[in-house]
Amino acid sequence: MLGIFLAALAATSWGIMPLFVRLGLQHLRTTRGTAISMMAGSTLVLFLAFAWHWEVIRHFPRGVVPWILLAGVVSPLGQLLHFQAVRMAGVARAMPILGTAPLFSASLAILLLGEHLTVPLGLGILAVVAGIALIVHSS
Amino acid sequence: MRGVRALLLGASIPALHRGYMAAVGAAIAYGGAHVIARRIVQDVPPLVGSAFSLTAGAVLLVVLFRQALLREQGAAPPRAYLYIVLAGLVSACGSIALYWALSKAPVVVVSPIVGTNPLVSILLSRLFLQRTERVTWRIVLGALLVVGGVALIALGRA
Numbered sequence: 001m002l003g004i005f006l007a008a009l010a011a012t013s014w015g016i017m018p019l020f021v022r023l024g025l026q027h028l029r030t031t032r033g034t035a036i037s038m039m040a041g042s043t044l045v046l047f048l049a050f051a052w053h054w055e056v057i058r059h060f061p062r063g064v065v066p067w068i069l070l071a072g073v074v075s076p077l078g079q080l081l082h083f084q085a086v087r088m089a090g091v092a093r094a095m096p097i098l099g100t101a102p103l104f105s106a107s108l109a110i111l112l113l114g115e116h117l118t119v120p121l122g123l124g125i126l127a128v129v130a131g132i133a134l135i136v137h138s139s
Numbered sequence: 140m141r142g143v144r145a146l147l148l149g150a151s152i153p154a155l156h157r158g159y160m161a162a163v164g165a166a167i168a169y170g171g172a173h174v175i176a177r178r179i180v181q182d183v184p185p186l187v188g189s190a191f192s193l194t195a196g197a198v199l200l201v202v203l204f205r206q207a208l209l210r211e212q213g214a215a216p217p218r219a220y221l222y223i224v225l226a227g228l229v230s231a232c233g234s235i236a237l238y239w240a241l242s243k244a245p246v247v248v249v250s251p252i253v254g255t256n257p258l259v260s261i262l263l264s265r266l267f268l269q270r271t272e273r274v275t276w277r278i279v280l281g282a283l284l285v286v287g288g289v290a291l292i293a294l295g296r297a
Contacts, residue, residue, distance in 0.1 A: 003240050015257070021226045023218075
């Protein structure tokens, strides 16, 4: 039950976030807004990581550093485009398209990690593509 | 990088289309980030991986756009900064809640629930952003298809 509550909390948090982005970017450039937002978010998460996982951070495995740096390039790129999408297309149109990230992670996992294409996965991909077509067609 | 620059600054493409292209680009980047995150959490707890990835990203953005950041200082009203800081904090809360949820419940339960966040956005924009946002039945139906599709993808990978 706690897991479901926390998952709903995550969905609500990420559902609220683009509204703040839309309001903030009425007066700020996308690059500035993205940088400030990421600094605020990373400060909070970094503080909690130090508080809860100090021992892990003290003995940080070196092998993971290149992956962290790679994520450090890909994540801000995603965030920058995310903010620009909300600014240009609006919350209601941009968010469902942004929600298709699992489609791309599944595709990458099939291509790079050797995962298999199952029937639910194929149906899910079709539904996502149909959904995007409807949203884009709405304009 | 040139493509990203065109999306951010390009004037020849209509704004709405640039918005769609940026949304697809962001979804691809986030999809890639999820695959990288799966590798990171093999070695460190998700919260640590997320903290350092976010911090590395924030530092990169500040370094890349430092001149623009300094030039524009004080150009916007304080409430704009408040909204943007809140966006960052709320997003971070979402990440923390997700990692905590994954430690309490299986992915097949957590992923479809988390995947409903576009519906929350649409509902809230319908309630609070009526002046700037128009929510049509096509958008709602499209969002439902996307959320259902993402849930099927999560189940198909479990």
